[in-house]
Amino acid sequence: MLLKNQVTISFLSISENVAFARVTTAAFASQLEFTINDLEEIKVAVSEAVANAIVHGYNNAEDKMITIEVKLYGNKLEIAVIDEGTGIPDIKQALQPSFSTDPERMGLGFVFMQSFMDKLKINSVPGKGTKVIMIKNCNSSIKMAQ
Amino acid sequence: MLLKNQVTISFLSISENVAFARVTTAAFASQLEFTINDLEEIKVAVSEAVANAIVHGYNNAEDKMITIEVKLYGNKLEIAVIDEGTGIPDIKQALQPSFSTDPERMGLGFVFMQSFMDKLKINSVPGKGTKVIMIKNCNSSIKMAQ
Amino acid sequence: VGEIRRFLRDDNPVKVSRSVKEIAYKVQQTKERLIGKLGREPSIGEVAEEIGLSKEEVVIALEAAQSPTSIYETLHQ
Ligand SMILES: Nc1ncnc2c1ncn2[C@@H]1O[C@H](COP(=O)(O)OP(=O)(O)O)[C@@H](O)[C@H]1O
Ligand SMILES: Nc1ncnc2c1ncn2[C@@H]1O[C@H](COP(=O)(O)OP(=O)(O)O)[C@@H](O)[C@H]1O
Ligand SMILES: [Mg+2]
Ligand SMILES: [Mg+2]
Numbered sequence: 001m002l003l004k005n006q007v008t009i010s011f012l013s014i015s016e017n018v019a020f021a022r023v024t025t026a027a028f029a030s031q032l033e034f035t036i037n038d039l040e041e042i043k044v045a046v047s048e049a050v051a052n053a054i055v056h057g058y059n060n061a062e063d064k065m066i067t068i069e070v071k072l073y074g075n076k077l078e079i080a081v082i083d084e085g086t087g088i089p090d091i092k093q094a095l096q097p098s099f100s101t102d103p104e105r106m107g108l109g110f111v112f113m114q115s116f117m118d119k120l121k122i123n124s125v126p127g128k129g130t131k132v133i134m135i136k137n138c139n140s141s142i143k144m145a146q
Numbered sequence: 147m148l149l150k151n152q153v154t155i156s157f158l159s160i161s162e163n164v165a166f167a168r169v170t171t172a173a174f175a176s177q178l179e180f181t182i183n184d185l186e187e188i189k190v191a192v193s194e195a196v197a198n199a200i201v202h203g204y205n206n207a208e209d210k211m212i213t214i215e216v217k218l219y220g221n222k223l224e225i226a227v228i229d230e231g232t233g234i235p236d237i238k239q240a241l242q243p244s245f246s247t248d249p250e251r252m253g254l255g256f257v258f259m260q261s262f263m264d265k266l267k268i269n270s271v272p273g274k275g276t277k278v279i280m281i282k283n284c285n286s287s288i289k290m291a292q
Numbered sequence: 293v294g295e296i297r298r299f300l301r302d303d304n305p306v307k308v309s310r311s312v313k314e315i316a317y318k319v320q321q322t323k324e325r326l327i328g329k330l331g332r333e334p335s336i337g338e339v340a341e342e343i344g345l346s347k348e349e350v351v352i353a354l355e356a357a358q359s360p361t362s363i364y365e366t367l368h369q
Contacts (some may be wrong), residue, residue, distance in 0.1 A: 007157040007166070014151065016177055023355040024155075024170045030347035031162055033335040036323060039351060139333075169348040182311075 001073040005031060013054045013064040013083075021050045021068055028070050029077050032138045041116035042077070042136060048109040049081035049132045056101065057085025057130055075138035079117075080131055087126035094122075147219040151177060159200045159210040159229070167196045167214055174216050175223050178284045187262035188223070188282060194255035195227035195278045202247065203231025203276055221284040225263075226277055233272035240268075316357030318343050319350055 007028050011017045022043040029042055050066060058064045064085065071078040088094045095114075100107035114120045119135035153174050157163045168189040175188050196212060204210045215226040234240050241260075246253035260266045265281035322342045326334035340347040 005158055005160060005162065007155060007163075009153060009155050011153040012151055016151065017153070019355070020153070020174055020177075023173055023352060026355070027169055027173075027348040027351045028166055030336045030340075030351050031166075033337060035333040035335055036319070036339065036354065037333060039336060039354075043355075139335075165346040165348045169346070169352050173352055 001076060003071055003073060005072040006070065008067060008069050010065050010067045012062065013058045013060075013066050014062045015051075015054060017066070018047055018050050018054070021066070022046045025068060025070055025079060029072070029136075032072055032075065032077055034077075034136075034138060038136070038139065042079070045113045045116045045134055045136075046079060046081065048112050049079075049134070052109055052132075053081060053083035053085065053130070055105075057083035057087075059086070077136045077138070079134045079136075081134075082129065082131045084129035087128055087130055088122065088124040089126050091122050091124060147222060149217055149219060151218040152216065154213060154215050156211050156213045158208065159204045159206075159212050160208045161197075161200060163212070164193055164196050164200070167212075168193045171214060171216055171225060175218070175225075175282075178218055178221065178223060180223075180282075180284060184282065184285060188225070191259045191262045191280055192225060192227065194258050195225075195280070198255055198278070199227060199229035199231065199276070201251075203229035203233075205232070223282045223284065225280045225282075227280075228275065228277045230275035233274055233276055234268065234270040235272050237268050237270060312353040312356040315343070315345065315350065315353035319354060 005028075009021065009024055011021065025046045026039045026043050029039060034042070046068070050068070053066045054060060057066075064083070067080075067082040069078075069080040069082070093099055095110050096107070097111045098107040110120070113132070113134055117134040117136045119133075121133040122130065123133070124130040151174075155167070155170060157166065171192045172185045172189050176185060180188070192214070196214070199212045200206060203212075210229070210231065213226075213228040215224075215228070217224040239245055241256050242253070243257045244253040256266070259278070259280055263280040263282045265279075267279040268276065269279070270276040319339055322339050323334060326338060326342065330338075334342075336347050336350060340350045343350070345353075
């Protein structure tokens, strides 16, 4: 499908930037015909992926970089959240509801990403980093009504 | 001065992205103690610089990239808007109020940037591109009032 | 330059800055009205057009007027 627009955002791995990343991605995604509710779901998914990069990928080190690539196709949004951190040794296990390597966390981040987006792909190499790709389709009922 | 936070945003040179660039930069800048009025001024300055990159730098070609680097220091915001377009042969002339190479434009973009920001620097190489750097200090009265 | 700054401060169409709370309230109202009219959820673009702001501006206002979205932040407040 034709790429209509794209943006790449790189920022420091500090927790203040979770909100920035979420709202920036939603602002860009608003160029497609998403509803407010869709955008809220996108924000949650991005927050979870960026929080994971900070907390798990970089173990809360504040001097690392996180990159988000957002691509808009005709009626499809693709978001990639990329870190160069620890990586995930067992992706299947990581995706399991309530699995977490941190006993104080709920292990629901990937569950949220999966339920709010239409597709979730994870590329990860231990010691190299993680790329989380999420795709959300644009509600076709709005398109058809126009 | 100590760099507190930074973001780099790269996007396609299409006019839809002017609003995105403006709002995103202001959202990031809001991590400093700017007033709403300051943020509105920052938005105007960024809009003008990005519009220039699209219209003058790239002659409205829609497949080029524009990069914005935003840096937050203790009480200072630095914004760089970068294109790899035509460049500006005579910067002094370009800065003149109401000078424009396009007879249909007002030639006030740089005037706006200069009046809304505390500092404006332009690096430009004809045939290579332009980097517009703008600095705005954070109104210390808010800091003191807190 | 000082004069221009003053002129623009007093009289700049770009700066009809409404507070984010005001915008967020307006967005909610407009959304409800459009649901009634269209029989479905409006897109962000339809809402933005109705209240005369850019889509991006509406997204930012909604974010600013809102409590945290992520469980991460909710847990780490
Ligand atoms: N970017 C990442 N880098 C390294 N490990 C990650 C990353 N994202 C997720 N993980 C691993 O996957 C697990 C599950 O993630 P998630 O579902 O978000 O739950 P939680 O963050 O609550 O642990 C994490 O506990 C962590 O071990
Ligand atoms: N990014 C750029 N690349 C090439 N030329 C530029 C760029 N920005 C500004 N210029 C030149 O400087 C002139 C003045 O810019 P400006 O003050 O914004 O006025 P206007 O955009 O109305 O022409 C432009 O007409 C153009 O010739
Ligand atoms: Mg998580
Ligand atoms: Mg201009």
